[in-house]
Amino acid sequence: MAAQETVDHKYVYDFAEGNMDLKDLLGGKGANLAEMTNLGLPVPPGFTITTEACKAYLATGEEPDGLAGQIAAHLSSLESAMGKRLGDPQDPLLVSVRSGAKFSMPGMMETVLNVGLNDRSVVGLSAQAGGNDRFAWDSYRRLIQMFGKTVCEVPGEEFEHALDDAKRAKGTTNDLDLDAEDLRGLVDSYKKIFSKHTGREFPQEPREQLDLAIRAVFESWNADRAVLYRRQERIPADLGTAVNVVAMVFGNLGPDSGTGVAFTRDPGSGAQGIYGDYLANAQGEDVVAGIRNTVPLQELEQLDKKSYDQLLAFMARLEEHYKDLCDIEFTIERGKLWMLQTRVGKRTAAAAFVIAGQLVDEGLIDLDEALHRVNGAQLAQLMFPRFQLDHEFQPVAKGIGASPGAASGKVVFTSARAVELAGEGESVILVRRETNPDDLNGMIASKGILTSRGGKTSHAAVVARGMGKTCVSGADELEVNVPAKKFTVAGQTVTEGDIVSIDGTTGKVYLGEVPVMPSEVVQYFEGSVDPEHIDNALVRAVHRIMTHADATRRLAVRTNADTGADAARARRFGAEGIGLCRTEHMFLGDRRELVERLILARTDDERDGALAALLPLQRADFEEIFREMDGLPVTVRLIDPPLHEFLPPLEQLAVNVAVAQERGEDVAKEEALLAAVRRMHEENPMLGLRGVRLGLVIPGLFAMQVRAIAEAAVTVARGGAVAKPEIMVPLVGAVQELETVRAEAEKIIAEVVRDSGVEVLIGTMIEVPRAALTAGQIAEAAQFFSFGTNDLTQMAWGFSRDDVEGAFFWRYLELGIFGISPFESIDRDGVGRLVRIAAEEGRAARPGLKLGVCGEHGGDPDSVHFFHEVGLDYVSCSPFRVPVARLEAGRAVIETDGSDSR
Numbered sequence: 001m002a003a004q005e006t007v008d009h010k011y012v013y014d015f016a017e018g019n020m021d022l023k024d025l026l027g028g029k030g031a032n033l034a035e036m037t038n039l040g041l042p043v044p045p046g047f048t049i050t051t052e053a054c055k056a057y058l059a060t061g062e063e064p065d066g067l068a069g070q071i072a073a074h075l076s077s078l079e080s081a082m083g084k085r086l087g088d089p090q091d092p093l094l095v096s097v098r099s100g101a102k103f104s105m106p107g108m109m110e111t112v113l114n115v116g117l118n119d120r121s122v123v124g125l126s127a128q129a130g131g132n133d134r135f136a137w138d139s140y141r142r143l144i145q146m147f148g149k150t151v152c153e154v155p156g157e158e159f160e161h162a163l164d165d166a167k168r169a170k171g172t173t174n175d176l177d178l179d180a181e182d183l184r185g186l187v188d189s190y191k192k193i194f195s196k197h198t199g200r201e202f203p204q205e206p207r208e209q210l211d212l213a214i215r216a217v218f219e220s221w222n223a224d225r226a227v228l229y230r231r232q233e234r235i236p237a238d239l240g241t242a243v244n245v246v247a248m249v250f251g252n253l254g255p256d257s258g259t260g261v262a263f264t265r266d267p268g269s270g271a272q273g274i275y276g277d278y279l280a281n282a283q284g285e286d287v288v289a290g291i292r293n294t295v296p297l298q299e300l301e302q303l304d305k306k307s308y309d310q311l312l313a314f315m316a317r318l319e320e321h322y323k324d325l326c327d328i329e330f331t332i333e334r335g336k337l338w339m340l341q342t343r344v345g346k347r348t349a350a351a352a353f354v355i356a357g358q359l360v361d362e363g364l365i366d367l368d369e370a371l372h373r374v375n376g377a378q379l380a381q382l383m384f385p386r387f388q389l390d391h392e393f394q395p396v397a398k399g400i401g402a403s404p405g406a407a408s409g410k411v412v413f414t415s416a417r418a419v420e421l422a423g424e425g426e427s428v429i430l431v432r433r434e435t436n437p438d439d440l441n442g443m444i445a446s447k448g449i450l451t452s453r454g455g456k457t458s459h460a461a462v463v464a465r466g467m468g469k470t471c472v473s474g475a476d477e478l479e480v481n482v483p484a485k486k487f488t489v490a491g492q493t494v495t496e497g498d499i500v501s502i503d504g505t506t507g508k509v510y511l512g513e514v515p516v517m518p519s520e521v522v523q524y525f526e527g528s529v530d531p532e533h534i535d536n537a538l539v540r541a542v543h544r545i546m547t548h549a550d551a552t553r554r555l556a557v558r559t560n561a562d563t564g565a566d567a568a569r570a571r572r573f574g575a576e577g578i579g580l581c582r583t584e585h586m587f588l589g590d591r592r593e594l595v596e597r598l599i600l601a602r603t604d605d606e607r608d609g610a611l612a613a614l615l616p617l618q619r620a621d622f623e624e625i626f627r628e629m630d631g632l633p634v635t636v637r638l639i640d641p642p643l644h645e646f647l648p649p650l651e652q653l654a655v656n657v658a659v660a661q662e663r664g665e666d667v668a669k670e671e672a673l674l675a676a677v678r679r680m681h682e683e684n685p686m687l688g689l690r691g692v693r694l695g696l697v698i699p700g701l702f703a704m705q706v707r708a709i710a711e712a713a714v715t716v717a718r719g720g721a722v723a724k725p726e727i728m729v730p731l732v733g734a735v736q737e738l739e740t741v742r743a744e745a746e747k748i749i750a751e752v753v754r755d756s757g758v759e760v761l762i763g764t765m766i767e768v769p770r771a772a773l774t775a776g777q778i779a780e781a782a783q784f785f786s787f788g789t790n791d792l793t794q795m796a797w798g799f800s801r802d803d804v805e806g807a808f809f810w811r812y813l814e815l816g817i818f819g820i821s822p823f824e825s826i827d828r829d830g831v832g833r834l835v836r837i838a839a840e841e842g843r844a845a846r847p848g849l850k851l852g853v854c855g856e857h858g859g860d861p862d863s864v865h866f867f868h869e870v871g872l873d874y875v876s877c878s879p880f881r882v883p884v885a886r887l888e889a890g891r892a893v894i895e896t897d898g899s900d901s902r
C-alpha cells in the first residue's frame with residue numbers, strides 16, 4: 001500500500017492548477033507563473049515539478065516513483081497545447097528548464113534553455129522561423145553551452161573562449177555580427193569541447209536532455225554557491241527547489257524580438273516610474289549575464305509601442321494584485337509579448353521604506369503591513385555614511401547606480417583574492433566585467449562591486465541589492481583586464497591593490513579614497529532634519545514608519561552608555577533610559593594610578609584612602625549621566641572585570657622590571673606592582689575573581705560605588721532633574737551573594753537619600769547559568785533582572801568569545817552547525833531557554849519583577865523578537881542600534897501578536 005501511495009503522489013502541476021499561495025510546493029517562480037496564468041496574462045504553457053520531488057531525489061539520489069510518468073503525461077499535454085512535439089525534426093517544441101525555490105535566489109541555481117534541439121531539429125527550427133538559419137544555430141549553440149556547463153560541469157570559460165575566437169575570426173566584438181555559417185562552426189567547436197570533457201557526444205535524444213536538465217536543477221540546490229547564498233540570506237536548507245518546464249518563446253528571432261526585465265518601481269530608490277532593461281534580438285540570459293549592455297526600458301516604446309503599452313498595463317495590474325513592487329521578466333517574439341516570470345522584487349533598504357510608505361498612501365496596504373515589510377537590517381544600512389564630495393574629487397567613470405551606498409577599498413579582480421584580502425582585514429572593491437554566480441564568495445567579502453557591463457537587472461545588481469552591498473554596474477568606460485589584474489579608464493591604469501571609491505546611488509567611480517559624511521537618516525535621528533519640512537522621500541518614510549513602530553511596540557528600548565555624551569546621543573536616537581552603564585570604564589585613563597593604589601594597599605587606611613579619592617570622580621560621572629537622562633531610568637552595573645585588567649600585563653611588567661634592574665634604576669614601586677599582579681594572576685580570569693566576588697572580597701569597593709551613585713542622584717534631584725538609578729550587581733550565581741551586597745547597599749542608600757525623594761532599585765545581572773536556573777530564589781532579593789547574554793552565551797556554550805570567533809566559528813558556519821554566530825543572534829534553544837526559565841520563575845516569585853536585556857543581543861533584530869515573545873520589559877543596546885531595536889520591537893508586535901490582522 002505504501003508503494004502505491006508513493007506512485008500516486010502528485011509531483012507535477014500544470015500552471016493552471018497552481019496559485020501564488022503554493023510557494024512551499026511550487027516554489028516562487030512556479031507559483032507566480034500559475035498566478036499570472038490564472039489572471040489571463042500571456043504565459044507560455046508549461047508545468048512545475050514540485051519541491052517534494054526535489055527533496056525525495058536529494059534524499060535518495062534517484063527520482064521518486066511515479067515522477068517520470070507524470071512528467072511524460074504533462075509533456076504530452078504541453079505538446080497538444082502547442083501543436084508540436086519535443087524535438088520533432090520538422091516542427092520542434094523546445095522547452096526551458098528553470099529552477100524556482102520558495103525564496104528568490106537569483107542566479108544561484110540552474111537554467112537550461114532550448115532543450116529539445118539536436119542535429120535534426122535545428123533544421124526544423126529554422127523552418128519554423130521562416131528560414132532563419134542564424135536564429136536556429138544561435139539557439140543550438142546556446143543549448144550546448146548551457147547544458148554542458150550546467151548538466152555536465154564542462155568549464156564555461158572554454159565555451160566563452162571559443163565564442164571569442166569566432167568573433168576575432170570575423171573581425172568583430174559583437175556576437176550579433178556572427179552569421180549562420182559562423183554559428184554552425186561554433187556549434188561544431190562546442191560539441192568538441194563537450195566531448196573532450198564528458199567523454200561522450202552531445203545527447204541527441206530530446207527526452208534525455210530534459211531528464212538530465214531536471215536532475216541538474218535538483219542537484220543545484222546543494223551547489224556550493226546556493227548553499228553559501230542560503231546561509232547569507234538565512235534561507236532554510238531543507239526547502240528544496242521546484243523545476244519549471246516551459247515552452248520556449250524566442251527573443252533572438254531578429255530586431256522585432258527581444259527580452260527584458262522590468263520593475264514596477266525603481267528598486268534602487270523606490271521612485272515611481274518605468275524602470276528596467278531591454279535587449280533586442282536576445283534571449284533572457286543575455287540581460288542578466290551582461291554580455292551586451294542593455295537599453296533603458298523606455299526605449300521599447302520607439303521599438304515596439306504595442307508591446308510597450310501592453311507591458312505597462314500588465315505591470316500596473318500585477319503591482320495592484322501583489323500589492324508590492326514586482327520584478328518582471330518578459331520576451332517579445334516577433335511582436336508578441338510573453339510574460340515569463342514575476343516576483344516581489346528585491347530592493348535596496350531606501351526603496352523598501354519609500355515603497356512601503358507609497359503603498360500606504362495608495363491604499364494598497366496599511367501601516368501595520370508597511371512596518372512588516374521593512375526591517376532593522378535595512379534601517380542599519382540607511383544609517384551608514386555617504387560620500388562627502390567637493391571639487392577635489394571628480395569621477396573618472398559613471399555607470400548605473402545599482403545598489404546604494406558609499407564604498408572605498410582596494411581593487412581586486414577575482415573572488416578568491418577578495419576573500420583573501422578581506423580575511424586580512426582589508427576593505428576591497430571587486431571589479432569584474434560582470435559577475436556570475438560563482439563570484440558570490442567575493443561579493444560577500446567585498447565592500448562594493450564594480451562592473452563594466454550589465455544594468456540594474458544584471459547578476460551583480462540583483463545580488464548586491466539583496467545583500468545590501470554597494471554596487472555600480474555597466475560602467476562601460478572601464479576596460480577591465482582580469483588576467484592582467486588591471487583596468488584602464490580616462491587614460492589611467494588601475495591595478496590590483498589601488499584604492500577606488502564607488503557611489504551606488506549616483507553610479508560614479510572615483511580614484512582614491514573619498515571621505516564620508518553622515519547619512520540623512522542619522523541626521524534625522526539626531527534631530528538636525530525635520531521630516532515634516534524636507535523634500536526627502538526617504539526621511540519622510542522612515543519617520544512615518546518609526547512613528548508607527550513606537551506607537552505599536554510593547555518593549556521599551558534603552559541604551560548601553562558610560563558617558564554623558566553617549567547618553568545624550570542615545571536619547572536623541574530615541575533611547576528610553578540606560579540599560580547598562582559600565583562603571584569599569586570610569587577607572588581608566590588618568591585614574592589608573594588610583595586603582596593601583598587600591599590594589600597595592602597593605603592596610604585598611606591605605607585602601608580607604610584610595611577609595612575616598614575615587615568616590616568624587618565616580619560621583620561626578622554619574623551626575624553627568626543622570627542629568628542627560630533626566631526622568632529616565634539608568635541601570636548602573638557595579639564593577640565587573642577582574643582588577644588586574646586595570647594593571648599592565650604580567651609579561652610586559654616583568655620585562656620592564658628586569659630591564660630597569662639591569663640599568664640599576666630604582667624599581668621599588670614597579671616591583672611592588674609586579675608582586676601584586678603575580679598575586680592576582682588567574683589562569684581563567686573570566687571565571688575567577690570578578691563581579692560580585694570582587695565586591696565581597698575587596699572591602700569598601702562596592703560600598704564606594706553605591707555611595708557615589710546615591711549621592712549623584714540626590715545632587716541631581718536637588719538641582720531640579722529627576723534621577724532614577726538602578727544598581728545592578730554582576731555575576732551573581734547564588735541568592736546569598738546578592739543578599740549580602742544588598743544589605744550593605746541599602747544601609748548606604750538610606751543614609752544618603754533620606755527625604756530627597758530619590759528611589760534606588762537594586763537588582764542583578766543574569767549571566768551565570770545557575771542564576772537563570774535559580775531565578776525564583778534570586779528574585780526574592782532582586783527588584784529587577786537584566787540578562788547579560790554575552791556572558792550567558794559564553795558560559796552556556798563553554799566558549800570564550802575573545803578566542804573562538806576567529807579560531808573555529810568560520811568552520812562551524814561553513815558546516816552548518818551554526819546558521820549565525822550565537823554571539824550575534826541569540827541561541828533560542830539553549831541560551832534562550834535559560835532566559836525563558838529565568839523570566840518565568842523570577843516573575844512567579846516576584847510578580848512585579850522588571851526584566852531587561854543588556855547584552856549585544858539587545859540590538860539584534862531576530863533577538864528583539866525573541867525578547868518580546870518571552871515577555872521582557874526592555875532591551876538595551878549601543879546608541880547606534882537604538883533605532884533598529886525600536887523598529888524591530890514594533891515589528892515583533894505585528895508579527896507575533898498581530899499576524900492574524902494583516
